Amino acid sequence: xxxxxxxxxxxxxxxxxxxxxxxxxxxxxxxxxxxxxxxxxxxxxxxxxxxxxxxxxxxxxxxxxxxxxxxxxxxxxxxxxxxxxxxxxxxxxxxxxxxxxxxxxxxxxxxxxxxx
Amino acid sequence: xxxxxxxxxxxxxxxxxxxxxxxxxxxxxxxxxxxxxxxxxxxxxxxxxxxxxxxxxxxxxxxxxxxxxxxxxxxxxxxxxxxxxxxxxxxxxxxxxxxxxxxxxxxxxxx
Numbered sequence: 184x185x186x187x188x189x190x191x192x193x194x195x196x197x198x199x200x201x202x203x204x205x206x207x208x209x210x211x212x213x214x215x216x217x218x219x220x221x222x223x224x225x226x227x228x229x230x231x232x233x234x235x236x237x238x239x240x241x242x243x244x245x246x247x248x249x250x251x252x253x254x255x256x257x258x259x260x261x262x263x264x265x266x267x268x269x270x271x272x273x274x275x276x277x278x279x280x281x282x283x284x285x286x287x288x289x290x291x292x293x294x295x296x297x298x299x
Numbered sequence: 300x301x302x303x304x305x306x307x308x309x310x311x312x313x314x315x316x317x318x319x320x321x322x323x324x325x326x327x328x329x330x331x332x333x334x335x336x337x338x339x340x341x342x343x344x345x346x347x348x349x350x351x352x353x354x355x356x357x358x359x360x361x362x363x364x365x366x367x368x369x370x371x372x373x374x375x376x377x378x379x380x381x382x383x384x385x386x387x388x389x390x391x392x393x394x395x396x397x398x399x400x401x402x403x404x405x406x407x408x409x410x
Contacts, residue, residue, distance in 0.1 A: 186342070216396065225303065225385060225400035274343065288398065290343040
């Protein structure tokens with residue numbers, strides 16, 4: 184089991200461009216979580232998705248950010264019209280069921296986004 | 300609101316010395332507490348969680364509800380313990396999947 188996969192590992196964008204970050208959960212996992220880590224900060228929850236459903240997007244900025252987890256394929260975090268403040272590490276985690284006291288979230292290696 | 304505070308950004312000890320990484324939390328109910336570790340060039344991984352009461356790689360952590368702390372301890376540090384350590388919290392109830400992380404402590408164990 185290769186674990187949670189994220190690509191690209193590093194992404195450079197100019198202001199105003201779009202960034203697409205991909206996350207493939209661990210085999211057999213259908214719950215995906217996205218976190219953002221700004222420089223010198225801890226990871227902050229952004230969104231929780233199941234296949235074809237957004238369960239909780241309370242941590243997502245209201246504009247320019249969106250996430251999906253289609254029936255087939257990886258989960259995508261999309262950032263439109265990026266700004267310098269979007270530069271951060273974006274981590275994806277997955278679990279086999281809703282992460283609770285019995286389920287562990289397994290993290291991917293992260294995508295480092297740099298906006299020039 | 301839930302909050303996790305790790306007061307030390309950097310911690311340096313010598314091999315064989317005891318180590319304690321501090322974590323304090325703020326939460327209105329009964330939280331679940333975790334320690335995650337990130338070794339150099341590796342992904343974030345769960346080290347231990349308070350409900351399992353396990354000792355992993357010689358590390359232990361006790362939840363002190365009176366002091367709202369969950370400090371990570373190891374009696375004899377090893378060089379391979381050098382890593383970034385994050386304390387994290389989740390609440391009970393419907394949104395217990397949301398992990399709140401501290402800013403992390405970079406532990407360096409010197410030979």
